[in-house]
Amino acid sequence: MTTDLVTYYGQTDLINQLVDKYGVYLEKLDRETKLLLRIVLTNYVFMQERHEPSSYTLIEASRDALFIRFIGVDMPQVLVDICSQLKGLTQNEAETILSALQHQIRWGNAQKLAN
Template sequence: MTTDLVTYYGQTPIIDQLVDNYGAYLEKLDRETKLLLRMALTNYVFMQERHEPSGYTLIEASRDALFVRFIGMDMPQVLVDICSHLKGLTQDEAETILSALQHQIRWGNARQAVS
């Protein structure tokens, strides 16, 4: 078993693809993108609990989480690309990525510098 931050929590082909594209610690993603992805994944997991799992995509969850329809904010292209690569993501895989993102945002490479 590797100790890469994402795969440490759970390794599946879809997570391997995420790591291949964005690094073992998702280091190719900046803090803002990780925060946005965390919002989208949280919304996705919640909606998976509430509705038909196959009828709700991560792209839709991203738009809903970011209130795109209401405030007119365009989703960053990198977030669209990530969501597209994560098509078919399971709830367990989403929780795995959320755990890794939380660690990075709080203690890891996406931590906010505080003076």
């Protein structure tokens, strides 16, 4: 796999699996899913600082983010699938994905286009 936006700062087997399933720029994920994933990953990184890293999972981070408040429905299945796929995610890997998501949401393939 070549170095690209997702893996520029840290390429690992776990990130490669994510990229293999959703595209090198996570282009198979829509803007809403990327925004929600960013919330989950931010919560995960923050809580990793407060808990024993191995005792707090990405699934727990997604539940703690209270998505019902944000989108009025259950968490999208694709987000549940991603959280399950990223079992064992390290803080460094989470930060790598957060960097990629931030770029995609602000300037890349998931940016909100002005009318």
